[in-house]
Amino acid sequence: MEFTSILFYVFALYFIGSAVLMVTSRNTIKAAMFLILSFFSVASLWLLLEAEFLAITLILVYVGAVMVLFLFVIKMLDIDKSTVRAKFTKYLPLGIVVSVVVISQMVLVLSAGQFDLDNSMGPVRHAADFSNISQLANDLYTLYVYPFELAAVLLLTAIIAAITLVHRKEGRSKKQNIAEQISVQAADRVRLVSSSPSKSKESK
Amino acid sequence: MIVLSDYLILSAIVFCIGLAGIFIxxxxxxxxxxxxxxxLxxxxxxFIAFSYFGSDIAGQIxxxxxxxxxxxxxxxGLAILTLVYRxxxxxxxDVTNSLKG
Incomplete structure (x- = not known):
């Protein structure tokens, strides 16, 4: 057995094990930690598949930003564990049945050799100085430049949406008081002052 | 030797674990x-397995x-979650059922 095969099985075991522990964990903090472990193992699998940039991005963006955001929200909200625990086992049989059926279908289809996937496709061996990042960047900034810019716009929309949603309205933002606007009289807004120009010059 | 279908079966298993997690x-x-x-x-x-075995960078993109x-x-999603909690x-x-007819 090759060394990379052993690595694949080790990381696959970590991936599946941490995924199972994550979905069955009743403590949300523990679930988030197991999700981080599964992200690390899937990043290792991506490294085996020579997708170095995406593996590093997954660690930096997902573990470094998204999971920290998750943990932040979990710690900020006071989640009532008793209600979660009471409903935990209610849908467990249904979930197990559905996932076992889907797994068996996929394994049967994929391992039957119908598509001849394993023979028709094989990895191309690259030289030692081959750069995944420069290859990715070459395509991303030429062929896929419009989707790239759209992704930037999407992130901007997400920033605006998240801030607008969570921003506290009271006191800090200007808000219409419609009843007050409708019931306003001319006397409230316009004040007629009689003054002569000469007097105002003198006052200066 | 690890082939493409090994990666596909692995991701199918984890996909179904995530699916079961949504039920549970x-x-x-x-x-x-x-x-x-x-x-995800x-x-x-x-995607990355197909990109590697098919030698096409489009999957990684x-x-x-x-x-x-x-x-x-x-x-x-977390912003909406914070709003729901607030x-x-x-x-x-089950608490967020105000749109229920």
Missing amino acids: NRTNIIMLLMCVELI AAVNTN FVFFILTVAAAEVAI NRGSIDV
């Missing part, structure tokens, strides 16, 4: 979001965009 943790919105992240990781593994969209989704005092899915 049906009431906790945070757990639902985390299960979606797990499912499994699907991205599929697609994963790049999936990561972007998922990050935006998590940011907005208004209802709970993140139970």
